[in-house]
Amino acid sequence: MVAVAQHPNIEMITYAEVTQVKGYIGNFKATIKKKPKYVDWDLCTGCGTCAEKCPTKKLKDEFDLGLGLRTAIHKVYPQAVPGKFYIDAQNCTKLTSGKCGVCEKLCPAQAIRFDDKEEYQEVEVGAIVMATGYDLFKWEEAYGEYGYGKYPDVISSLHFERLVSAGGPTGGKVQRPSDGKEPKSVAFIKCVGSRDDTKGKSYCSRACCMYTAKHAYQVKDKIEDSEAYVFYMDVRTAGKNYEEFYQRSLNAGAKYIRGRVSKIYPRGERLVLKSEDTLLGRPLEVEADLVVLATAMVPSEGAGALAKAIGFSSDKDGFYQEAHPKLQPVETFAAGVYLAGCCQGPKDIPDTVAQASAAAVKICGLFSKNELATEPMVTQVDVSKCSGCGFCVPICPYNAISLEPIQERGHHGPFTRNAAQVNSSLCQGCGACLPACRTLALNLKGFTNDQLVAEVDALCL
């Protein structure tokens, strides 16, 4: 992360979103919305005086998924890059009610700006990497048998990561969210939302088998006299050194049970998991202090809208569609737009890094050229036939068609009217506009109406 921040060729714009992308390969114009941070980052030294004195202290920390607390002015986490503070406007007393302003008075760098506003910046780039990542499947909305999120000791794997992390809210000590006690029995349920057509997604999220093996190992390693139960459908360890790692977890004493958990309910302070062991063909009941759900990866919020704005497609699950599943795994259908990481489909860190480097190489290849050749099979407009109705404009998935005024001569002298114009760099030659044209003014070079009719004639006559 620090390498990114320090690299002279990288301009980092955080707390910002890309809202619009226009243009085409080699020549994109992107609009970046910078959200107000209420702190001048050119001045902020990251000293932390503001957060120390901020009176709004009991906000749930999103980074710790609500397991820890934070102040209204805060960093995402202590080692954040850049290591600057920003104000959560929804919870800041000054910004919501006008009172307070303690941080402004105390900031030694005088960096607080309560009048900070949203800013828009337009940038010109030649290529784009989509690396929008993933979110976790909202199991609380789908899995009633696991309590719809009402049991505090039924948590997701990412919560568990925060609990075992030395930088987490418990300093790496595994504790139950409900009472802070160390759990002696931890149950893991895999494929929550993954490989579940009825309640979740049909696909496998690929990383869960391995991180659950890691979690079970960590339970055995960190907690004395502990039990780690893993409820699984299959154990998938396709990766270098993965199977060995799974064996290490088994050797540490993790108990793998092949079966789905059908119900979780409380019994005293503990939770009961009703399941079956399908290898023994027997119903089964396990008592646990903590239950960890390996939830599916889903595309991150807003990913679909961004794909639409740029002009490429997503698959049935909302992941970005690669141009070819085997031969073009990092390209999209929009030339010059490449994919990296989980936005294209669930994957683990090694695969993500490999794909990101692949996307980078594609771009370096593109940038090694002075100019690019464009596909000549694009739509052309016969202006004399175009009525300017504009039906073709919204149909074009690449935003390549626009209505532009043209000068013409009529009986009463020159006049101006609108006619369709095709940006041949944007047009991908898909032909979607042709059926929309009622006057046959549009023709796709290489697939002209005349050619298509000739083909049909050859078949039918």
Place this chain on the structure above:
Amino acid sequence: MKKRVGVFVCDCGTNIASVVDTEKVAAAARQFPGVVFATTYKYMCSDPGQELVRNAIKEQELEQVVIASCSPRMHEKTFRKAVEDGGINAYMFEMVNIREQDSWVHHDREQATQKAIALVRMAVSKVLRNQPLQVSTIPVTRKALVIGGGIAGMQAALDIAEAGHQVILVEKEASIGGKMTQLDKTFPTMDCAA
């Protein structure tokens, strides 16, 4: 423009030839208006296969080429290049998909062959109306935009930046790092994620 079409029917090993009678397709093609040459070959995409196309263009003075083989997603670029190397415009070429859209989805040899013949007839009829098309060029802005500052975005940004190009990295949170920074140790090496 002269109408001198050459038709090349690919066996694709046994992928096509086991279901479609390629010789029969070539023989039928010779009867189509405009066709002056038709032949088959085991792998038209291979070096000798492309050589066959290039030589035929020169020897038979072909003006249009139809290649009946696999999906254009597979080898359209390959054949465009071969046609261009043979000396005619790369867009005076039509590809007929008699593999994915014929031999791979049918069993009846006679009917599949008839379908291949019909598809070739369509392509010949179309290629006779093809116009030479010219590739144009556009400039390139040597600057990349990376959307998302997780491990994928950071890796891509670093690699592009290391190659000497400018990168703009946009992240929606106030810090880069993404989900990875929330992780503790990572499998299978148990090294630290942050």
